[in-house]
Amino acid sequence: MxxxxxxxxxxxxxxxxxxxxxxxxxxxxxxxDDAAVLRPRRGxxxxxxxxxxxxxxxxLARVHxxxxxxxxxxxxxxSDLAAMxxxxxxxxxxxxxxxxxxxxxxxxxxxxxARAARRFGMELIGGDVSRHDSVVAALTVLGEIRPGRALTxxxxxxxxxxxxxxxxxxxxAGLELLLRxxxxxxxxxxxxxxxxxxxxxxxxxxxxLGAWLVACGIASAAMDLSDGLSTDxxxxxxxxxAGAVVHAASLxxxxxxxxxxxxxGRRAAxxxxxxxxxxxxxxxxxxxxxxxxxxxxxxRGVPLTRIGEIVRGRGAMLLKANGRRVPLxxxxxxxxxxx
Amino acid sequence: MxxxxxxxxxxxxxxxxxxxxxxxxxxxxxxxDDAAVLRPRRGxxxxxxxxxxxxxxxxLARVHxxxxxxxxxxxxxxSDLAAMxxxxxxxxxxxxxxxxxxxxxxxxxxxxxARAARRFGMELIGGDVSRHDSVVAALTVLGEIRPGRALTxxxxxxxxxxxxxxxxxxxxAGLELLLRxxxxxxxxxxxxxxxxxxxxxxxxxxxxLGAWLVACGIASAAMDLSDGLSTDxxxxxxxxxAGAVVHAASLxxxxxxxxxxxxxGRRAAxxxxxxxxxxxxxxxxxxxxxxxxxxxxxxRGVPLTRIGEIVRGRGAMLLKANGRRVPLxxxxxxxxxxx
Numbered sequence: 001m002x003x004x005x006x007x008x009x010x011x012x013x014x015x016x017x018x019x020x021x022x023x024x025x026x027x028x029x030x031x032x033d034d035a036a037v038l039r040p041r042r043g044x045x046x047x048x049x050x051x052x053x054x055x056x057x058x059x060l061a062r063v064h065x066x067x068x069x070x071x072x073x074x075x076x077x078x079s080d081l082a083a084m085x086x087x088x089x090x091x092x093x094x095x096x097x098x099x100x101x102x103x104x105x106x107x108x109x110x111x112x113x114a115r116a117a118r119r120f121g122m123e124l125i126g127g128d129v130s131r132h133d134s135v136v137a138a139l140t141v142l143g144e145i146r147p148g149r150a151l152t153x154x155x156x157x158x159x160x161x162x163x164x165x166x167x168x169x170x171x172x173a174g175l176e177l178l179l180r181x182x183x184x185x186x187x188x189x190x191x192x193x194x195x196x197x198x199x200x201x202x203x204x205x206x207x208x209l210g211a212w213l214v215a216c217g218i219a220s221a222a223m224d225l226s227d228g229l230s231t232d233x234x235x236x237x238x239x240x241x242a243g244a245v246v247h248a249a250s251l252x253x254x255x256x257x258x259x260x261x262x263x264x265g266r267r268a269a270x271x272x273x274x275x276x277x278x279x280x281x282x283x284x285x286x287x288x289x290x291x292x293x294x295x296x297x298x299x300r301g302v303p304l305t306r307i308g309e310i311v312r313g314r315g316a317m318l319l320k321a322n323g324r325r326v327p328l329x330x331x332x333x334x335x336x337x338x339x
Numbered sequence: 340m341x342x343x344x345x346x347x348x349x350x351x352x353x354x355x356x357x358x359x360x361x362x363x364x365x366x367x368x369x370x371x372d373d374a375a376v377l378r379p380r381r382g383x384x385x386x387x388x389x390x391x392x393x394x395x396x397x398x399l400a401r402v403h404x405x406x407x408x409x410x411x412x413x414x415x416x417x418s419d420l421a422a423m424x425x426x427x428x429x430x431x432x433x434x435x436x437x438x439x440x441x442x443x444x445x446x447x448x449x450x451x452x453a454r455a456a457r458r459f460g461m462e463l464i465g466g467d468v469s470r471h472d473s474v475v476a477a478l479t480v481l482g483e484i485r486p487g488r489a490l491t492x493x494x495x496x497x498x499x500x501x502x503x504x505x506x507x508x509x510x511x512a513g514l515e516l517l518l519r520x521x522x523x524x525x526x527x528x529x530x531x532x533x534x535x536x537x538x539x540x541x542x543x544x545x546x547x548l549g550a551w552l553v554a555c556g557i558a559s560a561a562m563d564l565s566d567g568l569s570t571d572x573x574x575x576x577x578x579x580x581a582g583a584v585v586h587a588a589s590l591x592x593x594x595x596x597x598x599x600x601x602x603x604g605r606r607a608a609x610x611x612x613x614x615x616x617x618x619x620x621x622x623x624x625x626x627x628x629x630x631x632x633x634x635x636x637x638x639r640g641v642p643l644t645r646i647g648e649i650v651r652g653r654g655a656m657l658l659k660a661n662g663r664r665v666p667l668x669x670x671x672x673x674x675x676x677x678x
Contacts, residue, residue, distance in 0.1 A: 003676040034422035035388035037489045040379035049374035050431040083373035092389040094477040130393045131674035138433040138477030150376045335470040337342040
C-alpha cells in the first residue's frame with residue numbers, strides 16, 4: 001500500500017539519517033517528531049541554504065533517471081555549502097511527487113540521494129512528502145563553519161585575481177549530448193564526453209576545495225557557479241561593489257568535440273558554454289595579489305585556473321583573444337527571463 | 340521585466356528579512372550570499388522542520404487568495420515549532436511558480452507571508468525561486484529551545500491525561516463552507532462560521548501555548564494536529580509505545596451548523612470533522628495524573644480540553660456517547676492513500 005508513512009519509511013531505509021533521540025553528536029532529536037533538534041557545537045556557526053530541483057525546469061523524466069534526480073538535488077544544495085567553505089552535516093527534504101512515482105521511481109531516487117549523502121557526509125534529519133502532478137524536491141542543507149570564517153561574495157577588491165575550479169561548460173555540454181543522443185546516457189562515451197556527462201548527471205560539489213580556501217584564508221570572495229559564469233560573476237561584482245575582466249583565452253573550456261582539431265564553430269560553442277552554461281557547480285573565487293603565488297595549479301586533481309581580475313567599476317568585461325574588450329552581460333540561466 | 344532577481348527583490352521588500360552581514364543578533368550572514376550563516380546562542384538548541392504547501396493538494400487557486408497561500412505556508416511550518424515548544428526565529432523559502440503568477444499574485448502572496456512572519460516573530464534568511472506549472476512553496480523553519488526541553492511525541496505513559504487546544508474540525512468546516520459557497524470567502528459569516536473560516540484560511544499556530552507547556556514542564560508529550568486527530572493521535576501512540584482512549588462526548592467540536600438545535604446528521608458530521616478533519620493546527624498533549632489539576636480551562640482565551648487518556652496497548656479507541664468502545668483507526672488526511 002502506498003501511503004505517506006510507507007514513503008517516509010522507504011526514504012529512511014535508503015538515506016543515512018538520524019531518527020529519534022540520539023544520545024551523542026549534534027542531533028538531539030532526529031526524524032520522526034514534529035521537528036528535529038540540533039545541538040550546536042561550541043565554536044561553530046551554521047551555514048544554511050535551500051534549493052529545489054523541479055521537473056520540467058531542472059530535469060526531464062524522459063532523459064534523467066531517478067538516481068540522477070536524487071543525487072543532483074542534494075549535490076546542488078551542498079554546492080552552496082562548498083561556496084561558503086562550510087562542512088556539510090545535515091539536510092531536510094520536502095518531496096512532492098505523483099502517486100505513480102511512489103514505487104520503483106522513488107526507490108531509485110532514494111538510492112541516488114543516499115549515494116550523494118554518503119559521499120558528502122550528510123544525514124537526513126527531517127522531511128515532508130506530498131502528492132503533486134510532477135516532482136519537486138526542495139532541500140535545505142546545513143553545514144558547520146568556524147565563526148567569522150565563511151567565504152562570501154562581497155569580499156573582492158580591485159586588483160584581486162579571479163579563479164575558477166575545474167573546466168567550464170562541462171555540464172551544459174553533457175546536457176546537450178544527452179538531448180542530442182536520444183533519451184538515455186550513451187553506454188560508451190569518449191573521455192571528454194564522459195567528463196561532461198558525469199558533471200551534468202552526477203556533479204560533485206567542490207566541498208574539499210571550499211574547506212581548504214577557508215583553512216588557508218586565501219580567498220577574498222567565493223561563490224559557486226550554478227547559473228553560468230556570466231550570470232554568477234555579475235552577482236559577485238554587485239556584492240563586492242566592483243567590476244571584473246575575464247580573459248577568454250584563459251578559460252578552462254570543457255573540451256570541444258574534436259579536441260585540438262575542432263572547427264572554429266565548435267570552439268565558439270565551447271566558449272559560449274563556458275561563459276553562459278549552467279550547473280557547473282565549480283567554485284569562482286578571488287585572491288589578493290600578494291597571495292596569488294600560493295594558489296596551486298591543481299587541488300586534489302581539480303585544475304585551478306586564473307581567468308581574470310577584479311577591477312574598479314561595475315559589471316564584467318570579456319577580453320577577447322583578439323585583444324578587444326567587450327561587455328559580458330549576464331546571459332546564463334534565469335528561470336523567468338526565458339520565454 | 341520578470342526575472343529571478345526582481346522576484347527575489349519583491350519578496351525581500353515585503354517579508355521581514357536579514358540581508359548581508361548583520362553585526363548583531365543571531366544572523367552572521369543573511370539573504371544574498373550562497374548560504375545564510377547563523378550564530379547559535381549559548382544555552383539554546385535549534386528546532387528545524389520543513390513543510391510544503393502544494394497547489395492542488397493543499398490549496399486551490401480558484402478558492403484560496405494568494406494572501407492565504409503565503410500566510411498558511413508559513414503558519415503550517417511554524418505549527419511544528421509550536422508542537423516542540425520552540426521559539427520561532429527564522430525561515431527559508433523555496434518557491435516554484437508559473438511565470439504568470441510572478442506579478443500581482445506574487446505581490447499578494449508575499450503580503451500574506453509577511454503578515455504571518457510579523458505575527459510569529461520570524462525573519463526570512465534564505466530562499467530559491469524557480470519556474471513551474473503550478474505553485475509549490477516549501478518552507479524550512481528554525482526555532483530556539485533550551486537544551487533538553489523540546490516537547491516530543493514519545494513521552495506519553497499509560498495513565499496520562501490527553502488534552503487538545505481549541506475546537507476540533509474547524510478548519511475542515513471552513514474548507515467545506517468555502518467549497519459549498521462558491522469560489523470566495525463570504526463577506527459576512529455567522530460567528531461559528533467566521534471562526535471556522537478563519538482557522539481554515541489564516542490558522543495561527545499555538546506558539547504561546549507550546550512555549551508555556553515547556554516553561555512549566557507540564558506536558559509529557561505533545562504534537563500538532565495537521566492531518567486530523569485520528570491520524571495524528573495514532574502517531575503519538577506509536578511514538579510513545581502506548582494506546583489511547585478518546586471520549587467522544589468530551590471533544591470540543593467546532594459548532595455544527597444550527598448550534599444546539601442542529602440535526603443528528605449535522606452533529607455526526609461535526610464529530611467526524613473533529614476526529615478526522617485536517618489542518619486544525621491545534622496542540623495535542625498529555626499530562627501526568629498528578630499535574631492534571633494545574634491545567635487551566637483556557638490559555639489566553641483558547642480552551643484546553645481533556646478528551647481522554649493514554650492507556651496500555653496499541654492504537655486509539657473511541658468511547659462513544661452510548662458507552663461503547665470502538666477502534667479509532669487513522670482516517671485523517673493522507674496524500675497517497677486517497678484515490
